[in-house]
Amino acid sequence: MIKRETFEIMKEISYLYDNFVFDQEKVNLWHEVLKNYPFKAVQENLFSHAAASPEPPTLFHLVAKIKNAGTIPNSEETKGILQNSIVPASPETIQKSLAKMREILGIDRGEHDVRI
Numbered sequence: 001m002i003k004r005e006t007f008e009i010m011k012e013i014s015y016l017y018d019n020f021v022f023d024q025e026k027v028n029l030w031h032e033v034l035k036n037y038p039f040k041a042v043q044e045n046l047f048s049h050a051a052a053s054p055e056p057p058t059l060f061h062l063v064a065k066i067k068n069a070g071t072i073p074n075s076e077e078t079k080g081i082l083q084n085s086i087v088p089a090s091p092e093t094i095q096k097s098l099a100k101m102r103e104i105l106g107i108d109r110g111e112h113d114v115r116i
Contacts, residue, residue: 001031001034001036001039001042003035005034005039006027006030006035007027008039009030009039009042009043009046009062010022010026012043012046013056013057016046016050016056017050017055017056019056020056030059033059033063034062034063037063037066038066041066042062042063042066045057045062045063045065045066046061
């Protein structure tokens with residue numbers, strides 16, 4: 001999100017809640033928190049909050065439901081992502097690739113070679 005969008009979110013909050021006031025310093029600080037989140041997702045959270053609460057939202061309310069915005073997975077999360085996304089090659093594909101490598105390397109397969 002760019003700073004102008006942060007300002008837009010804060011302006012919308014001030015329209016929805018009379019007791020919400022902000023200045024440039026508050027916009028700057030909020031932008032530091034919101035800059036890695038998508039504008040539309042933050043705005044959706046704002047509207048959901050406004051429909052359910054008479055109090056203005058905090059930054060937590062605006063970003064709590066947004067998944068993985070601006071975060072980098074740790075090593076365990078990365079392992080899980082990779083394990084779930086790797087599809088092993090079929091035996092036919094493996095054999096074609098091995099045959100192509102043998103051809104490139106000039107390896108002639110004799111009868112006594114063991115097949116994998």
